[in-house]
Amino acid sequence: MFQCFGHVLYILCQVITSLGECMPGIPEVLYKLTEHPCPLCRVRCHYEMSSLSASFVQIAFSDIQFHESCGGGSFGSVYRARWISQDKEVAVKKLLKIETEAEILSVLSHKNIIQFYGAILEAPNYGIVTEYAAGGSLYDYLSSDESEEMDMTQIMTWAADIAKGMHYLHSEAPVRVIHRDLKSRNVVLTADKVLKICDFGASRFHSHTTHMSLVGTFPWMAPEVIQSLPVSETCDTYSYGVVLWEMLTREIPFKGLEGLQVAWLVVEKHERLTIPSSCPASFAELMRKCWATDPKERPMFKQILMTLETMCNDSQLPGQCNSFLHNKAEWRGEIEATLERLKRLERDLSTKEQELKEREQRLETWERRLMERSAPPVSRQVQPMPT
16 A cells, blocks of 8 residues: 555654644654655655645634734734634734745744744735734834843843744754844743744745845844855854844944945945943853854854853853943943944945946046047047046
C-alpha cells in the first residue's frame, strides 16, 4: 500500500496536523517526524512547509466582530476584535492575501512570541488572528509619560524578553526563522507587561532563502538588509541593538531624517545611533557589538542572553543605569547635536550633487557645440572646456 516508511510518516503527519490545535508541542513532533529518513529506500521524506497550511484553524469572517484599529503591521492593518464563538478578545491583521506569515506563526510556541489562533481565508477578507496585547506596542509605551518611570530592572527584564523570543526563533523553533523587521512597533506588551514579538509579515524561514528583499524600516535595518544582500540571523541582532537604544534613551531613532537619508548614512558613511557619553559602559558595548558592520562580528542571541545575565550580576550597574535614565536632560543634547550634524552632512551632499549635475549639463552643452562646429573639415581653435 505504501511505497516506503516515509509515506507512512507523511500520512501520520497529516493526522498529527489535524490534531495540532489541541495537542501542545505538536509542531516540534511534526518537524522531527518529517526529518526521519526512510529505512527502506534511504530517501529523506521532506514535508514541505506549504503543507502546514492545514495545521492552523480557519476562522470564519462572520465569527469576528471588529472594533477599533490598533496599528498597522507589515502589509496590513491591525484591529482589536472579538472572536465570537470563543468569546475571546483578539487582534486581527487584515491582509490582501495570506502568504508565509500564517505558516510561520502556526509552528511557533513561546511566551515571548505572539500567540497565533488561526487565519481567515475567505477572499477578499483575508486575515491573521492572534492574541490581543492590551498594553499596545513598545514604541507607543516609550513615547508615553509612563515610560519616564522606567528603571534598570524594567529594561533588563524587557531586554531579556525580546532576546529570549529571538533566540527561540533562531535556534529553538521547529523551523529557524529570521524576523528581519524587529523594531519597537513590532514588540507588544501584554496586560501584565510581558513583551511579545509580533508581525511576521516580513519574516522568512531560514532554509528558504538567505537573500532578503528591501523590507522593514530603515532606522532599524542592518546595512546588508538595506542593500538587499544575503543575510543571516544577525541582521536581527542589529535591529535588537536599536530597540535596546530606544529603551535606554526613550528617543526615536534618527528622528527627523528621511528613510533614504538614514540608509545612505548607515551604509555609505557607517553612521550609527549616538550612544551618550554617560551611558553605562556595559550597555554601550553591547549596542556597539550589535551594530558591527560585519554580520559575523555581531553576537547571536544566546551570547546576548549570557551578557545580560552577567550585567544583572553587576552590583554597580543599577546605580549607574538609573542615574543615566533619570538625567536625560544632561545627555539628550548629545543625540540632538549628532542629528544636526547628520542633517548638515546630507544637505552638503545634496548641494554637491546639484553642482555635479549642473557641471554635467555644461559638459554636455560644450560637447554638443564642439560636434556642431567640427562638422566641416576646417581647422578651428577649440574653446576651453568649462569647469
